[in-house]
Each structure stands twice: as C-alpha cells, then as structure tokens.
Amino acid sequence: MERLAEIITPLEEDILLFFKMSAHEGLSRMFTYEVDLLSNEKSIAFSDLLGKPMTVKLHLSDGGIRFFNGYVARFGFVGRRGAYYQYHATLRPWLWFLTRTQDCRIFQEKTAVDIVKEVFKDHTVSKSSADDLIASYPSRNYCVQYRETDFNFVSRLLEQEGISYYFKHEENQHTLILVDSNSYSPVPGYEKIPYIAQTEDVRKDKETIRSWFLGAEIQTGQYVLNDYDFERSKVGLESRQAKLYDDIQQDDYEVYDYPGGYTTTEAGKHYVNARIEQTQSTFLQASGKTDARGLTTGRCFTLSGFPREEQNGDYLVVNTHISIVQAYRDAQAVNEGSQFDCSFEVVHTRNTWRPARLTPKPIVQGPQTAIVVGKRAAQENSSQAQSSSEEDDEIHTDKYGRVKVLFHWDREHRRLGAPENSSCWIRVSQPWAGKNFGFMAIPRVGQEVVVDFLEGDPDRPIITGRVYNDDQMPPWDLPEHMTRTGIVTRSTKGGNINTANELRFEDKKGKELIYLHAEHDFSTEVEHDKVCLVMHDCTEDVRHNRTAIVKNRDAVIVKEAGQELLIEAGGQSENITGDRSFLLTGEEFVQVTKNRSTKIDETDFLQAKYENIQIDKDAVHYYGGQVTTIVEKDTDTVVTGQVTHHAGGEHKLYAPSFNFTANGEINCESQSFNRICYQIKDTILGTSNRMKVGSSFITAVGGMNETLFGVRSTMTAGSQMRNDVGSTIVARVGLEIYQVLGAVVNIKQGTTVNLLGYSTLTQCPVNAEFAVLKTICGGSATAVAPGGAAAGGVAAKAAVAGSALQNNMAMFFQVVAPAITASVGVAKTETAIKDIHDYVGPSGPSFIEYLEAFSGLNSETWNPAQPYTTDNSEQIKQLTDSLAKVKPPPAPLGGWASSTPGPSELTDGVYTQNKVPQGESLQDQWKQPPLPPEDEPAGSPS
Numbered sequence: 001m002e003r004l005a006e007i008i009t010p011l012e013e014d015i016l017l018f019f020k021m022s023a024h025e026g027l028s029r030m031f032t033y034e035v036d037l038l039s040n041e042k043s044i045a046f047s048d049l050l051g052k053p054m055t056v057k058l059h060l061s062d063g064g065i066r067f068f069n070g071y072v073a074r075f076g077f078v079g080r081r082g083a084y085y086q087y088h089a090t091l092r093p094w095l096w097f098l099t100r101t102q103d104c105r106i107f108q109e110k111t112a113v114d115i116v117k118e119v120f121k122d123h124t125v126s127k128s129s130a131d132d133l134i135a136s137y138p139s140r141n142y143c144v145q146y147r148e149t150d151f152n153f154v155s156r157l158l159e160q161e162g163i164s165y166y167f168k169h170e171e172n173q174h175t176l177i178l179v180d181s182n183s184y185s186p187v188p189g190y191e192k193i194p195y196i197a198q199t200e201d202v203r204k205d206k207e208t209i210r211s212w213f214l215g216a217e218i219q220t221g222q223y224v225l226n227d228y229d230f231e232r233s234k235v236g237l238e239s240r241q242a243k244l245y246d247d248i249q250q251d252d253y254e255v256y257d258y259p260g261g262y263t264t265t266e267a268g269k270h271y272v273n274a275r276i277e278q279t280q281s282t283f284l285q286a287s288g289k290t291d292a293r294g295l296t297t298g299r300c301f302t303l304s305g306f307p308r309e310e311q312n313g314d315y316l317v318v319n320t321h322i323s324i325v326q327a328y329r330d331a332q333a334v335n336e337g338s339q340f341d342c343s344f345e346v347v348h349t350r351n352t353w354r355p356a357r358l359t360p361k362p363i364v365q366g367p368q369t370a371i372v373v374g375k376r377a378a379q380e381n382s383s384q385a386q387s388s389s390e391e392d393d394e395i396h397t398d399k400y401g402r403v404k405v406l407f408h409w410d411r412e413h414r415r416l417g418a419p420e421n422s423s424c425w426i427r428v429s430q431p432w433a434g435k436n437f438g439f440m441a442i443p444r445v446g447q448e449v450v451v452d453f454l455e456g457d458p459d460r461p462i463i464t465g466r467v468y469n470d471d472q473m474p475p476w477d478l479p480e481h482m483t484r485t486g487i488v489t490r491s492t493k494g495g496n497i498n499t500a501n502e503l504r505f506e507d508k509k510g511k512e513l514i515y516l517h518a519e520h521d522f523s524t525e526v527e528h529d530k531v532c533l534v535m536h537d538c539t540e541d542v543r544h545n546r547t548a549i550v551k552n553r554d555a556v557i558v559k560e561a562g563q564e565l566l567i568e569a570g571g572q573s574e575n576i577t578g579d580r581s582f583l584l585t586g587e588e589f590v591q592v593t594k595n596r597s598t599k600i601d602e603t604d605f606l607q608a609k610y611e612n613i614q615i616d617k618d619a620v621h622y623y624g625g626q627v628t629t630i631v632e633k634d635t636d637t638v639v640t641g642q643v644t645h646h647a648g649g650e651h652k653l654y655a656p657s658f659n660f661t662a663n664g665e666i667n668c669e670s671q672s673f674n675r676i677c678y679q680i681k682d683t684i685l686g687t688s689n690r691m692k693v694g695s696s697f698i699t700a701v702g703g704m705n706e707t708l709f710g711v712r713s714t715m716t717a718g719s720q721m722r723n724d725v726g727s728t729i730v731a732r733v734g735l736e737i738y739q740v741l742g743a744v745v746n747i748k749q750g751t752t753v754n755l756l757g758y759s760t761l762t763q764c765p766v767n768a769e770f771a772v773l774k775t776i777c778g779g780s781a782t783a784v785a786p787g788g789a790a791a792g793g794v795a796a797k798a799a800v801a802g803s804a805l806q807n808n809m810a811m812f813f814q815v816v817a818p819a820i821t822a823s824v825g826v827a828k829t830e831t832a833i834k835d836i837h838d839y840v841g842p843s844g845p846s847f848i849e850y851l852e853a854f855s856g857l858n859s860e861t862w863n864p865a866q867p868y869t870t871d872n873s874e875q876i877k878q879l880t881d882s883l884a885k886v887k888p889p890p891a892p893l894g895g896w897a898s899s900t901p902g903p904s905e906l907t908d909g910v911y912t913q914n915k916v917p918q919g920e921s922l923q924d925q926w927k928q929p930p931l932p933p934e935d936e937p938a939g940s941p942s
Contacts, residue, residue, distance in 0.1 A: 004338035005324050007037060008055040008171065011048060015039055016087065021056055023068060023322040025297040028155075028164040028355035033070050033091035038084035038328075042077075049075045054091055055171055058324060058340075060293050061207055062189055067169040071096070071125070082328075093167055093174060094125040098151035104409040105145050108424060111137040112157040113178070119150050128165075128176040132183050137161055138267040142424035146362045146458035156359040160261065162274030164355045166298025177298065182349050184316055186301055190294035194305040195312075207292040209303065214286035214311050221251040223276040225260030225268055230400075230427065232263075239268030241276040255279075259455065278354035286315065287345045295320060295342055300349060315346035316353055363456035369467060370405035372396075373419035374445040394492040396420060397442050402427050403463070405449060426451065428463040444490070447472055475502075483508040491519055 007018040019036040035056060049072045056068040070091030078086035098119070107115045113130055120126040145153040158165065158178070168175045196208040222242040229237060239260065245251055255275070262268050295301065297320050306312050320342055327337030347353050374396025397403055402425035406413060413422035428449075432438040443449050443466060450465035468474050475488035486504035490496075499519055506513035548554075556563070565572075645651065 006057040010052045020325040027318040037087045042085045069174040107143040130178045132179045144458040159357045162354040187294045192302040209290045211289035222254035224256040225272045227260040229263040239272040241272040281353040314349040319345040364453040367452040372443045
C-alpha cells in the first residue's frame, strides 16, 4: 500500500522510516520540521545524520509529490515504540546555519541585496535566488555588521528594505527565493481551493478549506520618516506616506520616526512606502484550516465558495502549520489512519505584503577607539601590505576634514591590507566649527582616536576625541612636565620629533611661561591695533634678515635707561624719502670701526657750542669748490707728525703777527727766498744739539758762525768731519762739548786752540798740530798729546793722574775698567793698558796677565787695536762679558790717590789743565760721567 509520506536520509533506504512530522513555515521566516522516525536499528550514530540533508516526501492527492527538504540540525534517540526504535530529527533550512556564526565587518557602497548575496557566498550550502525582485534599492555608503549573527544581519537588512523570502523545496535541496511586491505564483494544481464547511459532506478525494476566518484590524494610516545629510544640511529629507480607508474611522494615526536611515529623498520615499505597506499588509488577514496538501507558504491561491462573496478572492499564504502522521499496522505503513492537517494564515493580495521589522539593529553601547588610516604606496605583493613606506599618506582626508579609521575589531580589512578602505569617511568633532571659521586639527595616520556612534548606530560613527598610546606618546615626558599645556604639531611628510610647531603653556609656580615655536615661517596679521606690554626685559633674536614696514608714523620711546643698537656683522641701511628730525637731549657717541661715507646732495649745516674731532690715522678733506673757514676766536692746531701744505696756486697767510715754534729744525726749500723785515730777532732755546754725518760734513761760513749751547752739544761723525773757517770759529759751551767720532779728529792750527767751557770730551784718537792747547773748563778736561801718542780720553786720565796714585792697579779698576766695560775707548784699549803699565813702572804686576787669569780673555786672539765700528759689536760684547768677571783688588794701604793736583802746564805739546776743585779727588770726578746723548743706551760714559 502506498504511504502518505516517506523519508529520504543519508542512510540506506528503509533504515529510517517516516512516522510523523510537525512543520512550521512562514513568509520571511525559517521553517522548522520536527520529524519522528522509526527504525529497527537502535544504535544509529548521530554523526551519520547531523548537518546532512533530509527530505520528507508527501504524496499529493493528484499523484504528485511535495518535498520538505532541510538539514538535520538536531537528532536524537527517543526510545522503544512497538516493534521499532523511535528517533527524532529537527530539520532546518541552510539559512539556519547563519545563526551559528557571528561577525563584525564593514560593507561600503553596496545595496542591501548585494550585501545579502555577499554574506550568502560565505556559506557553501547556501542556495538563493533574487530573480523575482522588481524594485531597485539605494546604495549604502557604509553598512556594518556589528556583533550579530549573519542571519540577524541579513534579516534586518531585508526587513528594512521590505524584501521577503520563502523557500522552494526539491528532492535533495531547497532554495531561498527573494521577492518584493506581489510577485508570488500559485502552486500548480492548487490555484483555486474551495471553501466547504466542516458540517457538509465532502468527498474524501476532494481537498477543501474547511475553516475560514477573515478579520480586519485598524492600522496606522500615516507614516513619516526624516533624516539629515550634512552634505546637504539645508535640504529637508522628510518623507510621508498615507493609506487611509474612507469607510473606516480612527485610521489616521501617524507614526514618525527619526533617523530614517537614508540621505536622499528617493531613498526616503522608498523606506516610508515600505513601512506603510508593511503596516497595512495585516489590515485584512484571514486564517483557516485545510486538507489541501499543496498549500505552501509564499504561494497564492484563490478562495471560492465562501458565503460572503467579498471574501472570495486571491490570497497569499504567509504562515502554515502542517501535521502529517503515517499510520502503521503490524509494522507496516498503511494509508488508512494516516492524516494530514494544515492550519494557515493568509493576507489579501491587494495589499503588498512586507515583512515586519522584527530583527533589532545592534546598538554600540559606548565610544570605541580606532586607528586612523590612509592610502598606502603600491605594494608588489600582499606580504608587504603591512609595511610602511615614505610614499604612504601621513594625512588622509577629504574636503570636510573627515578621515578613515581601522577599528580594532575589523579583522577583514586588517587581513586584506587595505586600511584606507576599512571605513567610510568619518566626520571629526572639532572644538569649534563655524562657517569658514573655527578650529581644525585633522587626525593623522597612525593616531588613535575615540569614535562614538550617533544614537548608538554602528553605521553612523563620529570621531569625538584622540588618545595617546605606547606608539603615540605625549609630546612631553610625563609626569615630569605635568604642568605643561599646549599644542605640538608635526611636520609632514617625513617629520620627526624635532620638526614641529609648538604652543606651550608652563604653569609651574614661579616658572610660568608661554612658548611659541614656528618650525619654518611665522606670520602675524593684526587688522587694527596691537598692544604688547612687557613688564621686564624683551629680547628679539633674528638670525637672518629683518624688515619692518611702517606706512605711517613709527615711534620708539625709551623713557629711562637708553637704547642700544648692536650690528655685529653686515651693515645698516636707512632710506627715508621725507624729512628726518633727530632730537637728543643727552650725549651721543658714535663709533665706526671701518670707513664712513656721508653724501649730502645739498647743504650740510652743523651747529654746536663745542666740537672735538679726533682722527687716529690719516685724514683727507676734499672740497670741489671754495672753502671758507671763519673762526671768531683763537685757533690751535697741534700736529705730532709732519705738516705738509700743497697749493696749486699762491699760498697766502694774513695776520697781524706770526709766531713759529719748532722743537726741531725749520727747513725752507724754494727756487728763491724773499724776506722783507723791518726788524729781525732770533732767539735760540734748547738743551743740546747733536749732528751726525755719515760720510762728510762741510760748513762754509763767509763771515761769522756762532753756535750757542745751553747745556750740551754733541757731534758724531762715522767717518770724517771737516770745518773750514776763513777766519775764526768760536764755540762757547756752557757745560760740555761732547764729540763722538768713529775714527780720527785732525785739528790743525798755526797757533793756539782754545777750548772754552765747563767740560769737553772727545772720544776718539786726536791728531793735533798746534803749538799750544788750552782748556778752560768749569769741571774737567781731557786732551791728547801731539803726534797721536795718546790712547783716548780714558787713557789720558789714567796717565795724568798716575803720579798721584799709590796703586796703579787700583787706578785701573776704578777708572779704566768701568769705562772699558761700558764700551768707551774700546778702539785703543790695548794701547791704554800698555801706557798705564809704562807709567806705573816695571815694579807693578802685568795687567794683561792678571786680566787673562781672571777673565779668560786671550789678548792674542782678540785684537782691540782694530778700528771701532758698529761691526765690532760681538767683539765688544766678548770684552765686556770678560771684564765683568774681573774682581777689583783690595784698596791699597793709605787709601786711594790723594787730591794733589797735577801739573798746571806742560810744554812741547803736552796739555794744560786747570786745578781740580778743592776736596775732590780725580777719582771722584770720574765716578759720575756726564749724561749720554738721547739716542745712546743709558750707562754710556760722556
């Protein structure tokens, strides 16, 4: 006998037998088939059936078959039932597996249908069709599946769009069919189902509707949605839809909802229409019972034979509850006693059926943090996706200052390595935002930001703050600088910790500070007044050029200490197109370390009570025209060097009187010299006069030549000096005539040479040809004998005084040795020593031997007789150093020489000398030599 229902399982045939089933199906709902099975096997493994497809075959009255296909979601052993073992299986659609997965992911720029299809693709057992969809759906800029199952996610999307679905069953599979509007098709063979009351007799082979209840329920008559789009902030997005019945009261109630979840007017109309249709689809709803085995959810049929003709019409099956029981007799399935019952709910097809919004949208419970991302440089392969590059964006934004972020929970985009697509453009909250004014700080790539969600909607994020982390540390070390407040930016691209702009406030007590740093340029613009008050010092350090442009008046007022301008390098340039007035109530000091040039195109006027000009070096005054100098009082000109006047024309001096004073010579050189004087008066002042002649010196006096010396006159000739006098030469010396001659002095006179004065000294060999030499001196005199026998002044002194000395050696060390040590009379030292030896007699020791013994002087290798020149400096030094080592002998018995004067006059060419002043010995006179010339070293004898 044919069975009412059969079961197809993954097991071998007839291992499991169909016993009964309770099936629940609903439009836009997952079906549930509770199936009881019988088997002779008591040890069927659950794993053999769990997750595998199973199909119930229902035999229709017309010979056709209806399939109930699903996956075994649950399987269990019930127990013994008669001759069989009973098992229970729950069949679910493949969509049910989507309830077993949960995810967080982001979809961008896709429609709801596209998103649903993408989710379905992640499941290999899925099978769906969207071919019956008629309408077009708005693209979603940003859509997030947040902590919800795939089933809930696709369910709420379809519910929001007003898309319903049902399942089409086949023997080994079932397909999810997406539909919108009333594009439902009837079941073949069940296009029209008659109504026959249960009290009436009905043929057993005729399938009818035995129970029918149709009722109407007042629903909302108006639906209003609204939303806001910041890119079109002044455009209203309110959408309104109404569906009212004229013959029904109290149906004009309105539902207003915000936000509507859209940003365009077209999308608003779509969603408000779906809402009103979903509300009105249940206005007229019927329920009933039938034995029609082909009545299927999601399909249509036509009711006929109902007593109320208005209810006969087309209806859409939205829910069914089916019960099937297969009878068994003697362990055999029989048709007799088997039953099929179906309870159903339908809606009239004149109302478009929309699924109710039953699946809640997840709410983000609070703010989250995320990492700002940007575009990466092109990578050669995915393994480099996470590496950074200098070409990567450091700031990734749009015209609204929005950024993109990578949420910590977004594993998909992190895995794909395309973080710039991980989120939509997210608006950034700023401290101040106005129309072209406010505050702007765009979060940079890599920074961690705080993301909140408008009304907790994961699809509507907004950045409300920024936070630091271990990779993005604060700009100052904390808590060391916990008293600091400020802003530190970062140069981009390629900036580092040392390239930034900074505004910092230091609030530490006693060290309060406002610090402003510009990494490159700094620009300040004040459209009106600017007041800067500095209570203490103010320092401005400009390391390059500085330009100050003042279009009106510029004033610098220094009230107390003064003003200082220091330019250490370069120069200073001032350009004033108008007048300049400078008032200085105190002193002014200007120092120019190099050149100074002043150019005045017109008149230069200087008025001062007093003027001092000091020029340390040369000065040149150039006048292109005439120069007139007017001095109302005296003029003093002091020149420490030479004064030279050059005149291209005649040089005239006009004065009541002229006074010329020269410390040195007055030389006049001209082609001719004309002097017209009514009276000439010459006054000669001074202390000494010294004449040096390198080669020869000739003085020719036609009449008279008179030389007056107030203190001293020194004449030094390196080679020769000659005075030719036609008549008389008179030399009057108040104190001394000092002649330093390098070689020989020849004095030729027919009669007598008179030397008048206090003291005369000639330091050189003198060849004198005269009858009588007289010296008249106030102090001392030295001369020479005729014939050149003398050895200089020093030797003469020693020879003349020799008779009065008790010890000739003592005389030498008192008089001669100091003179020789001082390089006086060096040219004839050897002769002087011999003369002294001759005067003192053979009884005295040889001085030469004594000198050699104590000083190391070798009289054979050193020739003091060589003429004295400046080239003998080394020889003089040798003699001087040697004699310095000689120790003077002790004083002789009876002391040094007495004061007995020498002879008053000697004949035959011997000199005469005046008396020595009483009380002075000859030694006393020579202990202190006269003052040396000004250009000779101190200590030189006169």
